Amino acid sequence: MKSFIAQIRDAIEASGVTRYALAEQTGLSESILSRFMSGKQNMSLATVDKIAEALGLEVIVGVQNVQKSRKPGRPEKKKPKMEKLKKTTRLAWELVAVNAAKDAHENNFPSRRGIYVIEDVGIVYYDNNPYELPREKDPREKLLSQFRDFLKSSKLKEKASAYWPPNGDDKDYTFAMVIEAQEFMFDAIRVAFQDIVATFVRGMYEIAAN
Helix, strand or coil: CCCHHHHHHHHHHHHCCCHHHHHHHHCCCHHHHHHHHCCCCCCCHHHHHHHHHHHCCCCCCCCCCCCCCCCCCCCCCCCCCCCCCCCCCHHHHHHHHHHHHHHHHHHCHHHCEEEEEECCCEEEEEECCCCCCCHHHCCHHHHHHHHHHHHHHCCCEEEEEEEECCCCCCCCCEEEEEEECCHHHHHHHHHHHHHHHHHHHHHHHHHHHC
8 A cells, every 4th residue: 555655746746747847837846856857866745746736736734633532331332434535636546547547457467366455545456357349349348347237236335447458559458447436345345346347257158158
């Protein structure tokens, strides 16, 4: 799981904005930006805010609530903890999806499919297992449609999706979907996605057999 600062660095890289242009917009020197990107220097929250504003991102830092003393009497039933997710712009969601697809293609290729949590952001599903390229002919699109039906029925929001790589012979090979969801929902979503995938794959085998 990447740290907050690492996510900011990834957002800078994915934005395509040059360090010169970013320095002009933020008032920082290119040398400071270079040291920050290489991990040799950290930045204050005020400086990170400037960078986020230049990239069209919105950074919200949460403060943990102080637990009140328990009232006398029967203990209350524990409910799932609904943390407030970071308020994220559309561009930021799209950057998360692109980075997830790229990372899955480059670093998680043997795993075919997977699902994981990005703390305070949401859940990512990635798929390195297309049935046919180009994407327009890929039956996997039907699988993704079933995922989206599940999310809609569960009142979950798909915030962004992306394919990687953007060009070449393997264009659109890897898919990634970012879902706005609390971390405690991870297991339920993972099980549901596994069931949908298993049912879909069985259907593909039956079609091939006939």
